[in-house]
Amino acid sequence: MPSDSRQVAERIDRPAADVYAYAVNPAHIADWAPGLGDRVEHIDGDWFVETGMGRVRVVFAPANAFGVLDHEVFLPTGQRFYNPLRVVPHGDGSEIVFTVRRTPGMSDTDLDRDAGAVAADLARLKQILETNE
Template sequence: MNADSRHLSIHIDRPAGQVYAYASDPSHLPDWAAGLGTSIERTDGRWIADSPMGRVTVDFAPTNALGVLDHHVTLPSGETVYNPVRVIDDGSGCEVVFTLRRRPGVSAEEFRRDEAAVSADLATLKRLAEQA
């Protein structure tokens, strides 16, 4: 188990419930999570995304009142990656925290690229949420 991880966060000037409602809807993922995929569709009860790595399956935490947006991504290789994500109340706004874990075999440079991609996705989520 590789313990290298980064907690990437962004403050969004919108209530946590509003951001959670938007971000937890899988159909919105292509709008703000380009690192995950450019399109997503529900097929046979599963969410399938066209990602930079090929077609991936995305399984989300059940809808909840705690702001948990965790999801598992099954890569074309069959490897499943767990992604912890939280939307946390912060006054009249919220903070979105994504824990990026370095997978075995991922180089330091690849991990930096993953970190940059997640940070860009969070910035896009902020922009879209604050425009609403």
């Protein structure tokens, strides 16, 4: 039976608090996670992202001291997806870990594609944070 999820991680040479402080701000999504979407709007307390699937609403975990960046994505179809995302200390730097979950009917190829898109987003986050110290 194929795995139902895959952890994608990136080591970032910045303290976990710095990575969290940047990634927790939804306004930065389009900069580091264009795999999710390319335009972010904050309307009446809700965050929306323009994606290839249309405009989605994204609900984030409350700010916390544990590096939890979990979020739910609500598609225009009414489907919702829970996405675990964590920033954890790793030596003098940190590691950011995203759990890519297999959805019903998703092939191994589709899961690989999604994991690759997440890896590219996390690599972009690393580049932004390590370049703009």
